[in-house]
Amino acid sequence: MHKEFTTGEIPGFVHLYAGEEAIATGVCAHLRPDDYIASTHRGHGHAIAKGCDVYGMMAEIYGKRDGLCRGKGGSMHIADMDKGMLGANGIVGGGPPMNCGVGLSAMVRGTDQVGVSFTGDGGSNQGTFLESLNLASVWHLPCIFVVENNGYAESTSDRFHASGVDIAKRADGFGMPGVVVDGHDFFAVYEAAGAAIDRARGGGGPSLLECKVNRYYGHFEGDQQTYRAPGEVDELRRTRDCLDAFAGRVTAAGEVTAEDLRRVDDEVVALIDDAVARAKAAPEPDPADLLTDVYVRY
């Protein structure tokens, strides 16, 4: 996407998830198809991890008729109700209230589904986030509020936008557990998310999981990132890359061979390349599509 965006073929903005992959993967690995997630503007990773069709997602990013939202949404509105993906979200802090809706729905219907919302550190300053924590706690909803704290609210460092308190600590004020894990470490995210999801599914109520992480690219593609120190990203790629760390540990432990990982990498590259090529060649929506799927009859 970083390269493709420069061709001008992708309408609107894209916000890349690179560097944060361990979070969506570690969380969504525990979710069932009938669980729901509410994503963010940086939602490509969430969509893939929740099982959305990669070609459908890519076609949506390119605004094509084959897209998951028939090309009406683009990168920031990738939704797939069949997969429990309530949507990437152009509204910062827009996911947590939807998460409460999922939780309330599961509670009223008596199912053991859970909801997960993803929010950034910037989103965690929105009233919607704090109100949702309160509501979920008051109603004891099966919700997990994941905060992907990548240190920047758009271009503002958390040193300037947060009150200096771990975001997880905000959970204390609403009477729910809040924990911090290293968002670069798949195993740390996986274990903590598993505990939070088991807790919610078992009737234990909501919790907040703050994942400390970094992003490799700007807030949006085209962001000059003048607010970041020179060499910051290079250093992060060298020392904190979650994919390298995962590969190193599972191969050292003898669980997976380097050859296995190469094969997976090849498959993923082929999948993405194919999805991009097909999306670029896919038909545009026509005027007749303008009002389809817009109005719903109750």
Add this chain to the structure above:
Amino acid sequence: MVCVGVVANPASGRDVRRLVTGASVFDNAEKGAMVHRLMAGLGATGVDRVVMMPAGSGVSQSLHRHLSGRTGHLAAQRLPELEVLDMALCEDARDSAAAVRAMAERQVAAIVVLGGDGTHRVVAAHCGDIPLCALSTGTNNAFPELREATVAGMATGLVATGRLGGDGLVRRAKRFRVGVNGDAVVDSALVDVAVTAERWVGSRALWRVEAISEALVTFASPSAVGLSAVAGAVDPVPRTAPFGLHLSLAPPERAPRVVAVAIAPGLVTEVGVLEARRVDPGQVVALAARAGCLSLDGEREVELGPADHVTVRLVPGPLVIDVDAVMAGASRLEMLDQATTRRADDGNHRPTGPGQQGAAPGLVPHDADHPRVRGAGAQGVHHRRDPRVRPPVCG
């Protein structure tokens, strides 16, 4: 100038135990408030400067709110100067290590640590013989104590300024030196070392006791939380004993002895114990090789393959200030008496007790006219010094 270092770990008290056990929440604002109260105790006992590790995530903000909001009785108290170390932060354990090294260069007379067992482990690995005042920021710890920071500050100040010296005020803790594959990886533990079958360090915390096959403890306290409590339920070993304990564990159905212990706050678990053996000072214990994780002081730290060899040796640990002993000694020596205390021979009533009949053995009053030296700070404890103890000069 007498300096005391302060390490307040902003990251402690936030691990997964809040989800999987009933572990307490310890807010960072409270850590900042604790440092303020600590400074009051240090200032009252004559400490000139506090050298503090930079602590984000609300600790520094809370401290500065308290420092700038001092009015009334608080404003009249003398506080040490506050120096926050100018250092780049990694936001992990390396910060504590670097801060302690910087404090050692500044020749601090003591270091107060606010954190859990893990924080203390890191500090102890780098502090040498600088005495520690170990304060717990939560209920999940065995090494540090949960106690009021003001009093801990007073005790630390009395030791750091050298105004109270002698035996029994500062004790030598124990420590395990841990080597993986010889000295390829070297680490340490203050309370316990364990091998768990869990393959990944993951979220670090150790609470699945059924996965633990071996554990060593420096002390075994039945009233502790965690592996020390397991050992303590079988064969208590005081902190002051020269030896430790090595346990072989097994699932309860396969163990000759099963004990119920608080393995974590809110989590009382049955633990099967196959065998408990004493570990003498200097003795090298080789742990049985297995794939899993090596846990140090309750946190998974090193992922082990089946061919990795772990050796553990019980060695002398850090010096730790015994706050109760210091305050009791200060009381016996009437060092807490204010200059305005009226003397019994003035004809006025002045309470006395068995402990006030004279200096306790091993405690050292600083000078002949003890304890009624005048001229100390109006609000503080007498600023006098044990001549046998030369406090270092803060650089």
